[in-house]
Amino acid sequence: MTATRRTLITGAAALTAYAALPVVGYAAQPRSPIVTTTAGKVRGYVQDGVSVFKGLRYGADAGGERRFAAPVAPQPWTDVKDATAYGAASMQTGKGEEGEALSEDCLFLNVWTPAKAGKKGLADGAKRPVMFYIHGGAYNGGSGASPWYEGTKLAKRGDVVVVTVNHRLNAFGYLYLARLFNDPSVADSGNAGQLDLVLALQWVRDNIAAFGGDPGNVMLFGQSGGGAKIATLMGMPVAKGLFHRAATMSGQQVTVGGPFNATRRAQAFLDKLGIKDLAALRALPADQMLAGMKAIDPIAAAGGVYMGPTLDQRSLTRHPFFPDASPVGLSVPMMCGNTHDETKGFIGFDAKAFPKTWDEVIARLPGQFAARIDIDPETVVAFYRQTYPNYSPADVFFAASTAGRSWKAAIIQDEERARAGAPAYAYQVNWKSPKEGGIFGAPHTIDIGLVFGTLDAKGSIVGAGPDSVAMSNTMSDAFINFARSGDPNGGALPKWEPYTLERRQTMVFDTVSRQEDDPRGAERKFFNQVPFTQFGT
Template sequence: MDTRHTLDRRGLLLAAGAAALTPSAGLAAGAARSPVVATTAGKVRGASAEGVHAFKGLRYGADTGGARRFMPPIRPQPWSDTKDALTYGAASMQTGKGEDGETLSEDCLFLNVWTPAKTGKKGLADGVKRPVMVYIHGGAYNGGSGGSPLYDGTGLSKRGDVVVVTVNHRLNAFGYLYLARLFNDPSVADSGNVGQLDLVLALEWVRDNIATFGGDPGNVTVFGQSGGGGKIATLMAMPAAKGLFHRAVTMSGQQVTVGGPFNATKRAQLFVDKLGISELAQLRALPADQLLNGLKAIDPVAGSGGVYMGPVLDERSLTRHPFFPDAAPQGLGVPMMVGNTHDETRGFVGYDKKMLELTWDEVIARLPGQFNARVDIDPATVAAAYRKIYPDYSPSDVFFAASTAGRSWKAAIIQAEERARAGAPAYVYQVDWRSPRDGGVWGAPHTIDIALVFGTVTAKGSLADGGADSVAMSNQMSDAFIAFARTGNPNTAAIPAWEPYTLPRRQTMVFNTPSKLADDPRGAERELFNKVPFTQFGT
């Protein structure tokens, strides 16, 4: 059965069951062939440009389609020839077209490496132990890939003399459909977390191979934005991931609690009911693009939207929540950064300028939909409190501030506070730097920090630009992340002294031009939402 969804305008063609990378492909303009690097599965050759060697579409796992659907990943079959690594591998099956129409396939366990290493006696193993920065993409647990132009590792690798890795893994039902309580079959016992187990396998690949690319397997930082941050918080509680990374950064993406087995089973039941399927064999035989139709089922917990897929407390690969009832002890020895942006939800409205003209009645009517049971609090009370805290705010300002605080910022605070209580405080940041888009009216929305960290300020999807202020802000954030990857401490000469987050001070680096360290920024908002408990979406 061919499960591939061929949407790739670049002509990437992956044969069913292929053992490894894309076959020969053309080099990008101005690029040259890189040295050959030997991995544990076989030899690969990428492209070199701007002093950086890029290897794209490196296979770290075998095809997950067919009989292996819903099963933990396995390592790929070795190959004997030298494979070209010039084109991004396929992304996980997902609704929509992926990044720039890339190929979507169940055969999606690929990663990409950028390294500034010099040619040595053994490929790029030049004797320098560089920090390794592994980026895990966002898109909730439903979409995205490591092939976005925003995640191009060339600039970050060159600026920091670091090795950058981006990863694809199984998403949505392919990675998180919990079937263990629906089918008495050991092959699906881990199905609720196989997307996470893909990431574990990718990190094992890094451990076993990154030295040959000039990286230090003993100094690996995982960083990720939005859903990527949630995946990282979850990895910090997974025994299988212990020791595979040594620093962690969650960027506008937190995971306090994961889905429980009963709610995950409800979701799985509605998913298979939507497909009209009752047998596991039928579910495995369904073409991959048709399987996606099950995601259209209405989520039984939220009561609206498509059925949620995400990590599950399955008592196998995941036996506790990441940050409930406290920070997972396993992760406390891992230095951590926790970040958010000041105006997260301004990035969720499609930059529709009508949202800048809300009335007070509209604010009160719209807030419950944004809170979506994460916080169950009277919206009129919230609006009145914000009008008192910020008397100069417009109705739209209040809407975005309150929805940001109740929707996502609260989870970041929980992570930071639990680390502080455990005596392993994180470095916490908040991006206040305003995007130049539309003259700055969108403030610092969700995703703004991606391009600033990678230095991809002019790439497609960036909320920054090539102006001097964007570049200055990017340099600050890039250097702080690089410093953290190198030492576990993000302090640099370009920013004020950054102290870890402790209680009751709640020290937070406010990134701007210039940046500043602030104690408990938005403290009045934090106290307002402390009136009610926070429920992680999907729990």
């Protein structure tokens, strides 16, 4: 069935029924599932044996007077809302997914469920694990509508309920105004985007049983910025109890923004717009407000102004993984991963961007470290040339920038969990993308398609050959096992032990996957010479 209009939908949980949607010329099409949620009835469609609901509204319109405020639940409705097209994504400087609307009215989520209709509709009592995916794009862009996150294959393979979500981004979700305007309506402005995710999880708690899922077994997983959002949620008391497993994929959040730096950034944003009062800021058209993101960041002294979660002493009263792992999240089993060649994913998959000389590596490394670590690049290059004498300049550049840019933060999360007696299952993807003969190695984002099984999705770097299918099955099963029990072991994997400080056990996903103790240990020890600073904080 083809959706012909974008719909605004709301959601929650109760019973389910089936009713036919009219489809011209096809009298015997699968019948369309109707689910009764706490806000009203919603109608999805069936695809490859999976019931799909898109654009389910979990929050009210966040525009107008609600701009910068904490989200609220939607108003109930009495008719049946079509849930056959993705809802709008948050306002952002990019274009969003193909054909996707951008709006402040963006609090929507999507559900894929293998539950079959019965006497109680989709609420069949099976209590399937819920795999709730949070998209990447830092805190600035992206949406849950990417074809890479299409949940049909994952739902079928694992007999799980898959959820993706949209929430407020950039200044709409993270502009900290509380110290600039004495107005209670902006008290939560620095973490509004995180509170959107909390509201979405409350929707899952209240509604997912109606879709055949178990509200008592919700796993968060997310790549890049999605992983960072999850790490932040693990330090938020208001999110405690709403999820029961967590997997961060190439995305970590050791510290969040302090209130004074966040205020300086907000002031730079306002100065760029030429706005001095809250009423004028709220009245500004949403697309014009995005122009403030072009302000020079006053802390980094370069680039656009950073937006991210803030230590506001309301929803966030301490850093997620500093000075240790937040006690709020210690009861949640955790998986923490990175890819071997993260920064090869940040060059647009352009082989011409590979540095060719040692001088070029030395010149470009500081920009990659981007205030995360402060270390002499000549010393870095000398270390790598001695440790890996066969590495080319490009090999050293990508290895060093990966180690100093994001891998270091993943190690901190693993270490702090281990110190607290609640270790993480650490992983590293070594399996190489077949793109252009494998020259891009295992870059940032490669684990998305492997876990979802969306091997042939538009723009995929995973490939759809036999090796790709085998690697995808292995990774997907590990995530499904983790969602089901909090332990990724089983299937084709060798034994995978939680991370300890003594051994630093790490699952290396490759054509032949294996557990290794302290992979890249020499690099880890080398970068321990200098402190790591989470970018933006």
